[in-house]
Amino acid sequence: MSKLRVAVLGAKGRIGSEAVRAVEAAEDLELVAALGRGDSLQALTDAGAQVAVELTTPASVMDNLEFCVGHGIHAVVGTTGWTDERLARLREWLAGSPQTGVLIAPNFSIGAVLTMKFAQIAAPYFESVEVVELHHPNKVDAPSGTATRTAQLIAEARAKAGTAPAPDATTTALDGARGADVDGVPVHAVRLRGLLAHQEVLLGGEGETLTVRHDSLHHSSFMPGILLGARRVVTTPGLTFGLEHFLDLG
Ligand SMILES: NC(=O)C1=CN([C@@H]2O[C@H](COP(=O)(O)OP(=O)(O)OC[C@H]3O[C@@H](n4cnc5c(N)ncnc54)[C@H](O)[C@@H]3O)[C@@H](O)[C@H]2O)C=CC1
Numbered sequence: 001m002s003k004l005r006v007a008v009l010g011a012k013g014r015i016g017s018e019a020v021r022a023v024e025a026a027e028d029l030e031l032v033a034a035l036g037r038g039d040s041l042q043a044l045t046d047a048g049a050q051v052a053v054e055l056t057t058p059a060s061v062m063d064n065l066e067f068c069v070g071h072g073i074h075a076v077v078g079t080t081g082w083t084d085e086r087l088a089r090l091r092e093w094l095a096g097s098p099q100t101g102v103l104i105a106p107n108f109s110i111g112a113v114l115t116m117k118f119a120q121i122a123a124p125y126f127e128s129v130e131v132v133e134l135h136h137p138n139k140v141d142a143p144s145g146t147a148t149r150t151a152q153l154i155a156e157a158r159a160k161a162g163t164a165p166a167p168d169a170t171t172t173a174l175d176g177a178r179g180a181d182v183d184g185v186p187v188h189a190v191r192l193r194g195l196l197a198h199q200e201v202l203l204g205g206e207g208e209t210l211t212v213r214h215d216s217l218h219h220s221s222f223m224p225g226i227l228l229g230a231r232r233v234v235t236t237p238g239l240t241f242g243l244e245h246f247l248d249l250g
């Protein structure tokens, strides 16, 4: 059977370099291009790439995806910075290339995907909920894509269940002291040398608290999700947002 032809964009970055090694080690995948900043995207078509794994920066991801979708190259995207406006542009490009698939995964690690799922399940049952994400200090965006998505899922679950807004008597606060407001959920971002990618969802009710915590200790935690994404995206046209759609989580 022929191997799936995969390219990595952002190949010299922290996660991109790990993805290059993971694709090279996978028996059913062939690494046909490994592009860094400044490399021509023409290399993707020259190499006959079927899937591009996009792990660059929020500033680069849109141009890269416009090229990929325009050339019928499927994409697995880990890069952060997604807004409604960006998603709408991507959907327009995909409408012009209906056979092409794009997976955007705020987080490729199974533990993080499960954290989001558990938080979504628990959120309607507790009065209070806040998200704390903790990352290495070289991260350029805050809050993390994972924390933003987690807060959105929590807010959706609470709205659906008719849960009241979380109590908060704060009347005076320094700017930022209560975190960023993501759909009504406070999200706090910590940047600390020694960390990689971590998240806690804190839930509180009368006389009890529940903490859901996940730790990515190495970039290897993201690799099974990236490889799964590459294998599945080629048969899943259109936009898929979240790795959970490629997992059987019940
Ligand atoms: N979804 C997930 O599970 C994960 C997502 N990420 C996200 O992936 C992105 C990259 O993270 P890191 O590797 O830590 O950053 P990084 O800064 O180490 O790597 C980004 C790389 O992309 C390169 N680059 C920039 N523009 C480019 C372009 N147009 N073409 C090719 N390469 C280009 C940079 O030179 C750099 O080498 C971030 O948005 C981060 O949040 C990171 C880890 C896991």
Ligand SMILES: O=C(O)C1=N[C@H](C(=O)O)C[C@H](O)C1
Pocket: 080, 106, 107, 135, 139, 143, 144, 145, 146, 147, 196, 197, 198
């Ligand atoms: O920049 C990182 O490192 C990570 N970025 C993603 C995010 O913003 O959620 C995923 C993971 O947290 C690591």
